[in-house]
Amino acid sequence: xxxxxxxxxxxxxxxxxxxxxxxxxxxxxxxxxxxxxxxxxxxxxxxxxxxxxxxxxxxxxxxxxxxxxxxxxxxxxxxxxxxxxxxxxxxxxxxxxxxxxxxxxxxxxxxxxxxxxxxxxxxxxxxxxxxxxxxxxxxxxxxxxxxxxxxxxxxxxxxxxxxxxxxxxxxxxxxxxxxxxxxxxxxxxxxxxxxxxxxxxxxxxxxxxxxxxxxxxxx
Numbered sequence: 703x704x705x706x707x708x709x710x711x712x713x714x715x716x717x718x719x720x721x722x723x724x725x726x727x728x729x730x731x732x733x734x735x736x737x738x739x740x741x742x743x744x745x746x747x748x749x750x751x752x753x754x755x756x757x758x759x760x761x762x763x764x765x766x767x768x769x770x771x772x773x774x775x776x777x778x779x780x781x782x783x784x785x786x787x788x789x790x791x792x793x794x795x796x797x798x799x800x801x802x803x804x805x806x807x808x809x810x811x812x813x814x815x816x817x818x819x820x821x822x823x824x825x826x827x828x829x830x831x832x833x834x835x836x837x838x839x840x841x842x843x844x845x846x847x848x849x850x851x852x853x854x855x856x857x858x859x860x861x862x863x864x865x866x867x868x869x870x871x872x873x874x875x876x877x878x879x880x881x882x883x884x885x886x887x888x889x890x891x892x893x894x895x896x897x898x899x900x901x902x903x904x905x906x907x908x909x910x911x912x913x914x915x916x917x918x919x920x921x
Contacts, residue, residue, distance in 0.1 A: 706807040709776045711745055715765055716773035725762030778834040779806040781827040782817050788828040795828045796870035830861030830880035848896055848913035853886045861917040883921045
């Protein structure tokens with residue numbers, strides 16, 4: 703059975719690989735785990751010896767099929783726990799990530815399946831992140847963001863990718879949570895601003911950086 707440290711490394715390699723190149727750099731991995739690169743390299747070599755990853759010195763690391771299975775299971779636990787904490791225990795969506803980081807390593811597969819059934823088999827967590835299925839399938843659909851979408855179209859927020867408490871508070875205060883319907887009425891690249899209009903309410907000016915963290919689909 704993988705230790706919590708092994709699970710953390712595999713999960714972060716999976717998350718980083720979904721956001722960029724197939725090979726995850728050691729620098730990016732170390733930054734995500736808040737360790738020095740030397741520590742990350744030592745651990746990755748151990749993971750390679752266990753068959754969880756393929757390590758290419760000076761290039762990066764990728765998951766093997768067995769490593770991906772473990773990573774998807776941990777990610778499934780994390781996102782189902784977050785959903786339970788928000789939907790059932792009514793915790794603030796900006797506070798559940800740290801709790802889920804701890805619980806994802808302790809929950810058994812049996813409890814996980816019961817939790818999934820209790821929640822009626824959700825496909826996304828409260829932040830809009832896709833929840834891997836029991837068989838290890840995960841939605842990899844690519845969405846536009848408020849920074850890249852067409853203007854004037856009715857859109858639905860589907861995911862908030864920055865899950866720091868500060869950004870989640872901003873998204874909540876701006877009513878930009880998953881499920882909200884909006885339109886981008888203007889995009890001023892020179893000023894670095896996007897103007898977002900909801901059905902009711904005054905137009906909201908959002909920075910291009912923040913807009914790039916909010917994924918949308920046609921409503």
